[in-house]
Amino acid sequence: MPNTHPGTDRGREVRRRLLATAAELIAELGWTAVSTRVLAARAGVRPGLVHYHFANLPALLREAAMTDVRRLLADTETGLDGLDPERAVAEILTALDAYTGHDPASLLMTETFLAATRDPELHRELRAAVHDFRRRVTDLLARHRVPEPAATAAVLLAAFDGIVIHKALDPALDAHRTLPVFRRLIAAATGDETEEDE
Known part of the structure; x- marks a missing residue:
């Protein structure tokens, strides 16, 4: 039987397969419904592994x-390089159009x-990851002199998450509908209000 020790190529492949399969099952079944037996069967490995x-x-x-x-x-963070706040928001909202609220990535994030x-351990890790991303958005907003950049970044990210959740109920909640609203909010925050967007 092949060596499945974590340090071997075979072991690394088993570990990678278990992680990928677990992510699929979390989205498909829900976090609490994933069992060792179901996971092992889907990944094609013995439960003991x-x-x-x-x-x-x-x-x-x-x-x-x-x-x-x-x-x-x-x-997402890589895609923000060199953008101003309005363009960054537009890029994120456009990217969110790929998520329906029912797709595996949306469901995994919700779960x-x-x-x-x-x-508590997952809470600590998730909080750290989200806060790191929020700091990046805060820095972007601060560079463009958006007032209260940290609070603004927190609200923006919460709004983006909310859009994905609500798209499960309202699939038409896409960038075409939401971007004009965000543009008005950014313009109001920066004191750069312009004529009504199309």
Whole structure:
């Protein structure tokens, strides 16, 4: 039988497969419905390998979820380089059009936020990741002299999360509808109010 020790190529592949499968199952079944047996069966490994590679199932679920959350935030952050606040908001809202509220990424994020209310370790990791991203947005706003940049960044990010959640109920809540509203808010905050956008 192939060596599945975590330090071997085979072990790393098993670990990667378990993490990817866990993320899929969290979105598909919900956080609390993922069991070691179901996870192992979907990943095509023996159940014992789950605990061989991870301290326990909650640790595996945390790592799977946070790997995807950090990747999503990092991709978004990279896309903000060199943008002014209005363009940054436009880029984020346009990117959010890819999420329906029912897609795997939306469901994974929703499940992770909910699970973080019950799992202190997940709460700590998620809070740190979100705060790091919020600091980046705060810095962008501060460079463009937006008043109260930290509070503004917090409200903007909460609004973006809310849009994704509400899109599960109202699929038409896309960038075409939301961007003019955000433009007016940014213009009011910066004192740069212009003629009504199209």
